[in-house]
Amino acid sequence: MKPTPVKAKAQEVIKDASMLKQKEMMAKHYDRLSDAPETGQKVASTFVPGNLNELLMCFDLVNNLPEVNAIQSGLRRQSGGYIMEAERSGHSEDVCTYVKSDIGMMMKGNIGPNGRKLPNPDVLLLSYTGCFTFLKWFELLREQYKCPTIFLQTPYMADGKVTPNMVQYMVKQFKEDVIPTLEKVSGVKFDIDRLREYLKKSAKAEDDLVHVLQSAKNKPSPIDAYFGGIYYIGPIFGAFRGTDDAIDYYRFLREEVDARVAAGKGPVTPDGDMPEEKYRLVVEGPPNYTNFRQFWKMFYEEGATVVASSYTKVGGTYDLGFRHDYERPLETMAEYCLGVYTNRSLPMRIDMLVDYINEYEADGLLINSIKSCNSFSAGQLLIMREVEKRTGKPAAFIETDLVDPRYFSAANVKNRLESYFQMVEQKRSGKGAAA
Amino acid sequence: MTNTTTSEIVERCQALYDDMHFNAAREWKKAVPGRKVVGFMPIYIPRELIHAAGMLPLGIMGGGDNLEVIHGDAYYQSYICRIPRSTIELGVSGRLDFVDAMLFPSICDVIRNLSGMWKMLFPNVYSKYFDVPQTYEDSVGGEFYIGEMREFLHDLEELGGRKITDDDIRNSIAVYNENRKLIAELYDLRAAKPWLAPASEAYLVIRAGLVLPVEEHSKLLRQYIDATSSEDRPIKDNSKVIVTGMFCEQPPLNLLKSLELSGCYVVDDDFMLVSRWLVDDVPTEGDPVYNLSQAFLHHSRSTAAKYEPNQQEKGQFLVRSVKRTGAEGVIFASPSFCDPALLDRPMLQHVLADAGIPYIAFKYAENSGQMQPIREQAGTFVDSIKLWSAA
Numbered sequence A: 001m002k003p004t005p006v007k008a009k010a011q012e013v014i015k016d017a018s019m020l021k022q023k024e025m026m027a028k029h030y031d032r033l034s035d036a037p038e039t040g041q042k043v044a045s046t047f048v049p050g051n052l053n054e055l056l057m058c059f060d061l062v063n064n065l066p067e068v069n070a071i072q073s074g075l076r077r078q079s080g081g082y083i084m085e086a087e088r089s090g091h092s093e094d095v096c097t098y099v100k101s102d103i104g105m106m107m108k109g110n111i112g113p114n115g116r117k118l119p120n121p122d123v124l125l126l127s128y129t130g131c132f133t134f135l136k137w138f139e140l141l142r143e144q145y146k147c148p149t150i151f152l153q154t155p156y157m158a159d160g161k162v163t164p165n166m167v168q169y170m171v172k173q174f175k176e177d178v179i180p181t182l183e184k185v186s187g188v189k190f191d192i193d194r195l196r197e198y199l200k201k202s203a204k205a206e207d208d209l210v211h212v213l214q215s216a217k218n219k220p221s222p223i224d225a226y227f228g229g230i231y232y233i234g235p236i237f238g239a240f241r242g243t244d245d246a247i248d249y250y251r252f253l254r255e256e257v258d259a260r261v262a263a264g265k266g267p268v269t270p271d272g273d274m275p276e277e278k279y280r281l282v283v284e285g286p287p288n289y290t291n292f293r294q295f296w297k298m299f300y301e302e303g304a305t306v307v308a309s310s311y312t313k314v315g316g317t318y319d320l321g322f323r324h325d326y327e328r329p330l331e332t333m334a335e336y337c338l339g340v341y342t343n344r345s346l347p348m349r350i351d352m353l354v355d356y357i358n359e360y361e362a363d364g365l366l367i368n369s370i371k372s373c374n375s376f377s378a379g380q381l382l383i384m385r386e387v388e389k390r391t392g393k394p395a396a397f398i399e400t401d402l403v404d405p406r407y408f409s410a411a412n413v414k415n416r417l418e419s420y421f422q423m424v425e426q427k428r429s430g431k432g433a434a435a
Numbered sequence B: 001m002t003n004t005t006t007s008e009i010v011e012r013c014q015a016l017y018d019d020m021h022f023n024a025a026r027e028w029k030k031a032v033p034g035r036k037v038v039g040f041m042p043i044y045i046p047r048e049l050i051h052a053a054g055m056l057p058l059g060i061m062g063g064g065d066n067l068e069v070i071h072g073d074a075y076y077q078s079y080i081c082r083i084p085r086s087t088i089e090l091g092v093s094g095r096l097d098f099v100d101a102m103l104f105p106s107i108c109d110v111i112r113n114l115s116g117m118w119k120m121l122f123p124n125v126y127s128k129y130f131d132v133p134q135t136y137e138d139s140v141g142g143e144f145y146i147g148e149m150r151e152f153l154h155d156l157e158e159l160g161g162r163k164i165t166d167d168d169i170r171n172s173i174a175v176y177n178e179n180r181k182l183i184a185e186l187y188d189l190r191a192a193k194p195w196l197a198p199a200s201e202a203y204l205v206i207r208a209g210l211v212l213p214v215e216e217h218s219k220l221l222r223q224y225i226d227a228t229s230s231e232d233r234p235i236k237d238n239s240k241v242i243v244t245g246m247f248c249e250q251p252p253l254n255l256l257k258s259l260e261l262s263g264c265y266v267v268d269d270d271f272m273l274v275s276r277w278l279v280d281d282v283p284t285e286g287d288p289v290y291n292l293s294q295a296f297l298h299h300s301r302s303t304a305a306k307y308e309p310n311q312q313e314k315g316q317f318l319v320r321s322v323k324r325t326g327a328e329g330v331i332f333a334s335p336s337f338c339d340p341a342l343l344d345r346p347m348l349q350h351v352l353a354d355a356g357i358p359y360i361a362f363k364y365a366e367n368s369g370q371m372q373p374i375r376e377q378a379g380t381f382v383d384s385i386k387l388w389s390a391a
């Protein structure tokens, strides 16, 4: 095996034009956050699943997402130190590492990925959607920031359906609590027509995003819907949904992807175009961010492309048909929150993964189980067995963490992946497929 | 019956606790054709509704340290708490084959996801994720909860094949009010004279209420409380402490005994919160479902699984409990990998620190065997409490 140069010369990472554009947008957003104390813009912290960017924009609030900050800290290899800091201050080693990364970052002065201080939030919009930990996370932040906290509960879609009682509950929360408090915090009066305008824009970008995600049905797939997918969802899951910037970005991305399809090209990886698509995978679970490139490389080096992933649906299940509907502004926001991936029952998650394997003609399912994320992880072993049973395709299970470097064992992950690819090969050649 | 001793009562409760086949509930069901049993997990469900339907609410608190988990581990990674795997074990090993319905309260994502797993594993059993509001305005969370309860009542009517009237529910509310009152009396007794009703005994007596019909359990509570006052038990030089964090996966009984052996009188706790969730009587006049929702919104306990809308109130329940019971310290005992308990812990600790209340913390699993470290830690804690109070 040829040794990989460890931190030799900074290797150039290949990025396609859309990735560069995305990076620029994110950088602009972080600057806007850091500038807030000077510009006087008020800041709302909130979560990705069930995030109400359109609504926040109606009050001129800038959206700060602690999960995304934790991801950035992970990618920049700072999360490990932050987590240790939080543990030293009394947080358990057992709990969600996003929370600890965020708390540790706060304790170390809240320096954002742009190297500048992130502002304290003026309001915490606790969208309790799809994850119990959110509830504790913002109670912890409230303790520090002592700012108004708005609680928005999204009932869980346990029986696979949205009932009128659920939607009414959410709409009532919007009307009686969320909107009035946002008005008070921001000093801006709520204008439902402004909300409609944003929602209209959201739907446009959503159309293009779905086109991009579904382009993976092509062979070869022009995108990697997990590692690459994370770049693609950035703007729409974050602070850009409902903006012209998002419309432009997704239009641009769509064209770029269409061009790749026309040229018969596979995805762009950090090492350039992927030469050959050998395996098509569906992945369940979030990625690891502390060793993101190394992790991705283990896939593309073997010619494995992820053609669909559940993680890219945590901020909305647009590919299942949901679009923000400006004609029913409050109801549509409720339905959006209700439908996000982690708010779906386990049987619904299984159905989705099975459908992905069939529709994207994948070779099988890979689960990246995150040590500290109960929302995703509890139940994944059953998911794996059930998907295997229903599709007849092999499934594999790896264990890492989102942002805690202590739980990324490269050798283990690589071994598992290699034996998984062998399994796929065997299945293809008919061996072991007797059942 | 008046002469029943505490040890006889505790022995009976211990047998119920040890019985992982739930024979008491099986017999109850067998006694009259058509009877139904509804299982539920921590943390809270309105048992009044199940009772009103003529069914037996059966609390399933995992397998404890009695149950050998053979299949359950295949469903969970090592970094997930124990209670879901031992509960699956109870299910797949047929120990719950007489249970007609299972309820999974909204306590955390593990139990939430287990509700879906149950649907897959036991498709012929009615199972429901029981969602409760985390917002406490009457017109918002209250209406949502009333809607959820009405849906549930409708399902119970289908399951039982009979209508549930408001009077049925009122009657059940009265029966549970009585039960809660007796449990509150037992806690008061423990706070005042902890040597008469040790926590490890009281635990078993209350736990029996999860498998017995409520009327029978109330009788048993009365007997136990009466029996304690007629017995002479030596007063020990123990320190009064509160334990918190045990609201879901239960500690092994040995853990409580170890705390007692190391010099603690446990005078308040959060075991089996379902028995004490509502802190006042629920009115028996008027719309019973509305009354239950009001009780839930405005007269229920604080715990990590609940959102606390008011920052000033965060953790105050512990401070109040310390005052009420005269406790000298707090022990945070949480199941390993329990996000709700462990994420809440630092906030509660800050509140205690501000109030000058000493505390320690450790983790356990329902099947923890080795108690020596816990005994040592608790012993040191008690010694230091004594030193502080002597200073």
Ligand code: SF4
Binding pocket: A096, A097, A098, A099, A130, A131, A132, A133, A134, A342, A372, A373, A374, A375, A376, A402
């Ligand atoms: S538990 Fe999972 S879903 Fe929840 S905040 Fe942590 S990583 Fe996100």
Ligand code: SF4
Binding pocket: B081, B082, B083, B084, B107, B108, B109, B110, B111, B248, B249, B335, B337, B338, B339, B340, B341
């Ligand atoms: S012990 Fe904690 S994490 Fe486990 S199911 Fe119970 S509340 Fe959830």
